[in-house]
Amino acid sequence: MPLYLEDLTPGLVFTGGPLPVTQRDVVEFGRQFDPQYFHTDPQTASSSFFGGLSASGWHTAALSMRMAVESPLNFADGVIGIEVRNLRWPRPTRPGDTLRLDLEVLETRPSRSRPGWGTAVVRWTTLNQADQIVMTAEPVIWVARRPG
Amino acid sequence: MPLYLEDLTPGLVFTGGPLPVTQRDVVEFGRQFDPQYFHTDPQTASSSFFGGLSASGWHTAALSMRMAVESPLNFADGVIGIEVRNLRWPRPTRPGDTLRLDLEVLETRPSRSRPGWGTAVVRWTTLNQADQIVMTAEPVIWVARRPG
Numbered sequence: 001m002p003l004y005l006e007d008l009t010p011g012l013v014f015t016g017g018p019l020p021v022t023q024r025d026v027v028e029f030g031r032q033f034d035p036q037y038f039h040t041d042p043q044t045a046s047s048s049f050f051g052g053l054s055a056s057g058w059h060t061a062a063l064s065m066r067m068a069v070e071s072p073l074n075f076a077d078g079v080i081g082i083e084v085r086n087l088r089w090p091r092p093t094r095p096g097d098t099l100r101l102d103l104e105v106l107e108t109r110p111s112r113s114r115p116g117w118g119t120a121v122v123r124w125t126t127l128n129q130a131d132q133i134v135m136t137a138e139p140v141i142w143v144a145r146r147p148g
Numbered sequence: 149m150p151l152y153l154e155d156l157t158p159g160l161v162f163t164g165g166p167l168p169v170t171q172r173d174v175v176e177f178g179r180q181f182d183p184q185y186f187h188t189d190p191q192t193a194s195s196s197f198f199g200g201l202s203a204s205g206w207h208t209a210a211l212s213m214r215m216a217v218e219s220p221l222n223f224a225d226g227v228i229g230i231e232v233r234n235l236r237w238p239r240p241t242r243p244g245d246t247l248r249l250d251l252e253v254l255e256t257r258p259s260r261s262r263p264g265w266g267t268a269v270v271r272w273t274t275l276n277q278a279d280q281i282v283m284t285a286e287p288v289i290w291v292a293r294r295p296g
Contacts, residue, residue: 035217038226049225062180066182066183082237088232
């Protein structure tokens with residue numbers, strides 16, 4: 001059931017995923033958007049900063065978005081980002097990881113400039129199968145108000 | 149020529165791109181990572197918040213990363229993100245846009261915890277062909293110090 005601004009309360013939590021990440025996924029994203037050898041070449045990546053092949057941080061972000069869109073935190077008019085606060089990658093996603101996304105509503109506010117809409121701040125925590133955090137972020141998104 | 153921490157001074161500017169974005173690119177990224185109709189369906193997107201097909205904000209971020217990696221701001225050991233401050237999308241990237249990326253070094257600092265490394269804050273401004281800003285961000289990245 002789609003959610004409106006009025007349905008969100010600070011502290012509300014949801015979970016997205018699981019989403020497995022293959023070596024092929026990592027290399028394909030790397031070749032397309034982040035062509036650096038530690039994202040694209042399993043052979044030489046072991047001598048890199050990361051000590052092995054790792055997913056681009058932007059790949060982890062894109063996978064987190066997919067888990068958010070498919071999660072039960074399902075807004076009536078879509079998940080529309082305005083900005084993201086505090087985007088951090090404390091460790092990389094590795095090939096073979098299975099990710100999940102914890103979502104927590106931090107605050108909501110009706111919009112003054114855009115009638116019928118408001119904004120919500122949601123805390124994303126992306127974790128791997130060992131419960132290690134691979135990404136945190138606080139997207140600020142547009143959320144439609146309940147009509148009527 | 150690869151750059152080290154010692155080569156960076158606040159105020160130094162670089163440009164990345166240009167990078168054209170097709171409707172096919174927008175829809176493929178949307179299907180894979182941000183499956184919402186305003187990113188994937190040119191027919192129905194006109195009735196959406198965006199008034200037409202638009203690229204996922206994470207697609208704009210991934211394209212910006214590619215322009216950064218291929219830009220002359222070319223670090224000796226790669227572009228390795230720790231966090232991103234102030235990520236904002238003031239307007240969407242549209243199919244047919246051609247993007248470019250302006251990069252400005254904001255600050256640098258040797259690392260206390262990791263010998264041989266330091267951190268740099270870089271301001272990214274991603275613009276379309278009409279010089280409209282589609283994304284701003286301030287990545288904080290690991291940069292190797294000059295050996296010796």
